[in-house]
Amino acid sequence: MTLLTVSNISKQGEGDFVLKDITFAQKKLQKIAIAGETGSGKSTLLKIIAGLIEPDTGEVYFESEKIKGPAHKLVPGHPSIAYLSQHFELAHSLRVEQVLSYANMLSDTEAETLFEVCRISHLLKRRTDQLSGGEKQRIAIARLLISWPKLLLLDEPFSNLDRVHQNILENIIRDIGKKLKITCILVSHDPTDTLWWADKILVMKDGRIIQQGTPEKIYHKPVNEYTAALFGKYNLIKSAQADALKIFGIKPSKKDLMIRPESFKLVSRKSKAVRGKVMGVNFFGSHYEIEVSLLETVVIVRTEQNKIQSGDTVYLTVSADGMWHV
Numbered sequence: 001m002t003l004l005t006v007s008n009i010s011k012q013g014e015g016d017f018v019l020k021d022i023t024f025a026q027k028k029l030q031k032i033a034i035a036g037e038t039g040s041g042k043s044t045l046l047k048i049i050a051g052l053i054e055p056d057t058g059e060v061y062f063e064s065e066k067i068k069g070p071a072h073k074l075v076p077g078h079p080s081i082a083y084l085s086q087h088f089e090l091a092h093s094l095r096v097e098q099v100l101s102y103a104n105m106l107s108d109t110e111a112e113t114l115f116e117v118c119r120i121s122h123l124l125k126r127r128t129d130q131l132s133g134g135e136k137q138r139i140a141i142a143r144l145l146i147s148w149p150k151l152l153l154l155d156e157p158f159s160n161l162d163r164v165h166q167n168i169l170e171n172i173i174r175d176i177g178k179k180l181k182i183t184c185i186l187v188s189h190d191p192t193d194t195l196w197w198a199d200k201i202l203v204m205k206d207g208r209i210i211q212q213g214t215p216e217k218i219y220h221k222p223v224n225e226y227t228a229a230l231f232g233k234y235n236l237i238k239s240a241q242a243d244a245l246k247i248f249g250i251k252p253s254k255k256d257l258m259i260r261p262e263s264f265k266l267v268s269r270k271s272k273a274v275r276g277k278v279m280g281v282n283f284f285g286s287h288y289e290i291e292v293s294l295l296e297t298v299v300i301v302r303t304e305q306n307k308i309q310s311g312d313t314v315y316l317t318v319s320a321d322g323m324w325h326v
Contacts, residue, residue, distance in 0.1 A: 002064075003028045003183055004049065004151065009058035011044055011207075018044050020207045022058070026185065026200075029177055033194035034187045035218075035230050036204035042187045043086070045204075046153045049185070050083035052076050062151070082144035083153040088137075090128045096139055097124040104146050111146075117175045118142040119168055134165025138172065145180065152176060154186045158193055166193070173197065191230045195219060203227050220260070221324050228258055228326070233289075233300055235259045241295040255325035261289060261302035263322030266314055273315035280310055292316065 004026040011019040019041045026032050034042045047053040049060055054069035061067065062078060070076035077083075091099055106114065115121045118138050123131065131139065137157060144152065154173070158166050174197060176182050188194050194201065195215045203211040203218060211223045222228040225236065237257040267273050276294035290301050290308055294316065301316065308314065 001028045005061040007059050009055045011056050017207050029183050031199045032185045033198035034202045035191035040204040041207040043155050046155050050081050050153055051078045080150040082149040086156045086159055088140040090136055093127050093129050096126055114145055117179055118172055134161050152182050152184045156187050156189050159189050192232055224326050233261050235299040257323055258326055259323050261300040263318050264301040264316050266303055267317050269315050273317045276314055278310050278312040
């Protein structure tokens with residue numbers, strides 16, 4: 001069942017377009033992440049979906065009904081769509097239970113479930129000025145969910161959080177969909193945080209969607225170097241050098257070649273392998289990244305092997321589906 005339809009949305013800023021012909025659809029409980037550099041239009045798109053900003057052209061439909069913007073409503077917004085801004089605020093010096101009591105129409109059982117999902121049951125008696133940044137973020141989300149919306153829009157919820165609070169919030173966002181059955185769209189300043197969560201990712205650049213698809217497709221087959229860089233490290237091998245990799249079954253092309261570090265495999269010497277020299281070894285806890293001089297360039301290779309040292313000669317192979325042209 002299609003819950004949200006965004007059709008040909010455009011929005012012009014001062015002298016240039018903030019959004020250009022944005023079109024996509026979202027099914028009920030489908031998890032969508034929006035990725036892109038700062039200024040690519042992500043936040044503006046969320047506000048248009050929420051009914052807080054009027055698009056110049058195009059339409060947004062929620063449950064087959066057109067969302068009306070502030071030009072058509074005295075109080076902007078949609079009752080079934082909740083939007084959490086990067087710059088949310090909580091009333092000062094109130095107890096958390098007081099903040100959450102406003103507009104609370106939930107039964108005691110429903111409220112208890114919500115508070116458990118948001119990991120705030122132990123915070124209800126505290127004042128808002130006694131909370132950490134991560135705790136305030138969870139209270140702000142719970143305040144939005146008091147109305148039990150059907151769609152939750154999260155604008156960079158992990159911003160300024162330490163790793164501990166980010167891990168907690170990631171679990172909360174997962175449970176909002178799984179336990180509360182609320183559909184989510186999430187924008188993150190670090191797109192790699194969304195790979196594990198999203199069903200579909202929209203990649204934006206200069207106000208346009210340049211690629212959309214599953215996390216696996218976006219990560220392994222990005223359409224260009226911009227998209228590849230958003231989702232982690234990669235190796236770029238120029239077309240003139242890439243011909244040397246034809247032993248791996250890659251077809252000749254005039255385009256450059258990209259390979260993720262983990263797609264390279266270290267092997268014992270054999271005919272279908274390329275020889276390289278180790279220039280450096282870096283430890284990252286769960287794996288090592290070795291810098292290998294290969295094909296007149298230096299590539300990064302991810303491995304769990306711990307006996308490789310600078311100066312070693314290594315042999316690399318890579319499957320054809322671990323490479324892509326750009």
